[in-house]
Amino acid sequence: MPTKRTEPSAPVPPDDAKPKAAERIRRTARELFYREGIRAIGVEEIVTRAGVTKPSLYRSYASKDELAAEYLRDYELAFWKVFEAGDENHPGDARAQLMAYFEGLAHRATQAGYRGCGLTNAVVEYPGDEHPARKVAQAHKRKLRARLVTMCASMGAKLPEQLADGLLLLLEGTFASGQLFGKQGPARSLVAVAEQLIDASLR
């Protein structure tokens, strides 16, 4: 970098200029919380792995619990991205959209080391309704359920709520079974079973 690097003016868009430390913490927390669980990971380990120190964490996040909630908000964004990834390939075809997601999920959930859904896992880790992380997770799952209902209605299900319930059970079952069983787990049958269920619901 040979020349002087001076941004002329404009104190940079106030949002964009994320303090480096906070972002490193965020990413590190995300990876560790997901892989090892929230309770299993101490703030010390997060800041060490992120190459920062504890006060940097507590300047950007009010508490470990709040950092966990933030992690889940990030996780949720990533989830919806994956969930809607194939939508443009199947415009207006809710069934194909959903099955595209299911296919990807079935693949991931039969990989060794799969850890399921970070949001569901957080609910298991924090049974009490008051935990901020749990609140994020529960709100997300309600959104997901509603979304499934509209998708099921648009694919012409006789009982859209019931089909959505069934597909949600399969989803959550895949999250859990993926970490319970290894590569040959029941998630391998997810797609076939979901197809059966949808077919039966249109009949």
Place this chain on the structure above:
Amino acid sequence: MPTKRTEPSAPVPPDDAKPKAAERIRRTARELFYREGIRAIGVEEIVTRAGVTKPSLYRSYASKDELAAEYLRDYELAFWKVFEAGDENHPGDARAQLMAYFEGLAHRATQAGYRGCGLTNAVVEYPGDEHPARKVAQAHKRKLRARLVTMCASMGAKLPEQLADGLLLLLEGTFASGQLFGKQGPARSLVAVAEQLIDASLR
């Protein structure tokens, strides 16, 4: 109890004479571990609630991890009892046996405060394959899966493994959804969906 209560001889069946403290610890641990999660509960709280002290715990159990594994072994026994509870009402009818269990589960999983399956929860809490509690849980789930396969075969499924996979996904999904959603959760549709799936698999 007016008379002197002296067992004449026979130093009581050696197994039956469980030391009171160990048993209290076992029961207390079981309740707390299930309700709050294993990581959330410290040994101090267990012994306090059980009315004993820590050394009593460590004389009967090698470590907290081992106590957790013991809790899951107890949990598994209780599970099979419930799972097979309706069997004598439907001798030789695997489908009716399974649906009887599903009906009970759907009811429990739509109660407020439902905490899912202790074995699945333990796997979520301990991602590492080496933890003794996780080993118990995974062994149990393999057993359950095998059992479902034989049941599905005996009800005449075209693809018993696939139907068993589907039902297991529904099961695990119910465990998770029960704690995610309240009383009107997707577990309410478990029975109807399972029936659809079984019907489709016989066709």
Place this chain on the structure above:
DNA sequence: TAGTCATGTTACCGACCGGTACGTTTGGTC
């Protein structure tokens, strides 16, 4: 009545937990 042994108790350990007071560095502005 003395001995034995399983069980229960008091008091403590080092390690780690989440969280913070306070000093130091850094980078942009004149």
Place this chain on the structure above:
DNA sequence: GACCAAACGTACCGGTCGGTAACATGACTA
């Protein structure tokens, strides 16, 4: 260079974690 605020690091806090050494107690045997 002088200044200043924002970002960062050092060192530490009380509390709790899982686990243990050493001792007291009680019940049964001889």
